[in-house]
């Protein structure tokens with residue numbers, strides 16, 4: 120840590136939150152092994168100690184999809200189990216406290232999009248993640264709420280997991296199975312292709328669960344806050360933000376798209392110590 | 404309070420993994436269907452299993468555990484000739500009836516169970532197809548309302564054991580028409596349950612044996628000899644009723 124022109128600047132700082140990558144890898148491998156083992160169990164070849172849960176059983180969005188049928192008749196939508204409701208409750212609590220950390224740290228589909236995004240970053244350098252004109256981008260970002268309403272409506276009406284046929288997350292971990300609809304595989308393919316140009320396109324524009332969790336950004340307990348007094352206004356935080364949030368123009372990030380990845384903070388890209396922080400209190 | 408990445412990572416892991424461990428300890432962590440349908444929460448049938456919650460992963464045996472219908476009756480209704488009908492998973496019905504052009508699957512089983520057991524089932528706006536064999540059993544039970552009979556008449560399809568397309572797509576052995584008619588012949592090992600499913604009403608049987616209907620698994624011959632009746636006299640009388648019910 121050195122002081123330059125009256126500002127404390129860290130000389131050797133990590134450019135990324137490496138522990139987030141480890142947590143992402145952990146959950147990716149966990150979900151992948153559960154999905155693979157489910158297929159093995161169905162073929163009488165399950166790996167001992169690994170549960171035989173289906174992918175739906177370990178997806179918290181199932182808990183949201185089934186809320187209507189559960190509240191009105193005590194029934195769970197077909198293929199959804201109690202574990203989805205448990206996970207939905209845990210993730211909601213986490214989000215109220217820390218924002219959509221599920222999206223930024225846990226969701227394997229987000230992780231895979233980040234991995235493909237690395238290729239885009241290499242190819243397009245600074246142009247990466249800035250291809251979509253801002254006006255169109257701003258409108259498209261509300262599309263996920265429309266998708267959420269549609270999913271909840273069709274699920275409530277049919278009592279079936281209609282979204283499964285379009286769900287790239289289900290396709291990602293079941294592409295080898297005949298249970299996956301071509302539409303879901305196509306959406307997964309489009310998502311991965313687009314993520315070479317745009318960071319996390321599914322999360323930004325289409326994810327109905329991201330839409331639910333995104334709302335917690337408006338009132339979460341811990342938020343990203345920027346101390347104006349020490350900020351160098353170099354814009355590094357905004358450039359680094361995968362969700363294109365202009366952190367350098369805000370004192371508190373309340374954007375509905377923040378995924379609490381902490382990549383904008385002084386622990387990662389921001390060169391000035393204690394300037395962009397993740398806190399429940401205030402900053403100067 | 405300010406959080407950095409490491410404590411946040413720890414909190415996420417503790418919340419998720421700890422939450423799962425806690426819910427397991429409380430018995431809330433169910434990743435598989437319990438194979439027990441939810442029950443009606445109110446009204447005349449409160450506390451009884453609700454056929455609407457029967458799922459594709461259930462076997463005939465699972466259904467028998469929650470409803471008053473045997474795996475054998477279900478197998479007969481849906482043309483399944485497996486040696487152990489209790490282990491037949493109802494999601495397989497859709498594959499079996501795929502070539503028939505009609506969607507006969509979990510919804511058909513739900514409807515069958517509801518009508519067979521007299522439990523409420525809302526068919527509004529639904530087109531639930533039923534194989535003829537299932538409808539025959541339901542009609543023979545004689546507990547349907549006029550509305551339910553009309554619904555069945557509308558959605559019963561003449562496919563089943565004697566439908567080639569179905570037989571070809573399953574492991575069900577092909578039966579010739581003579582073999583099928585053989586099935587409806589009263590023999591020593593014929594049970595009262597079979598007579599009911601062949602369309603002979605409970606009242607007719609009770610009139611012929613002059614006693615309340617015995618257990619459905621009891622064979623006619625055993626019953627006759629245990630109760631001093633002449634099986635050779637009873638047999639043609641019962642056969643005449645079977646022939647009337649299945650012209």
Ligand code: SF4
Nearest residue numbers: 360377378380381383
């Ligand atoms: S504002 Fe910061 S924490 Fe939120 S998504 Fe952008 S980089 Fe991540």
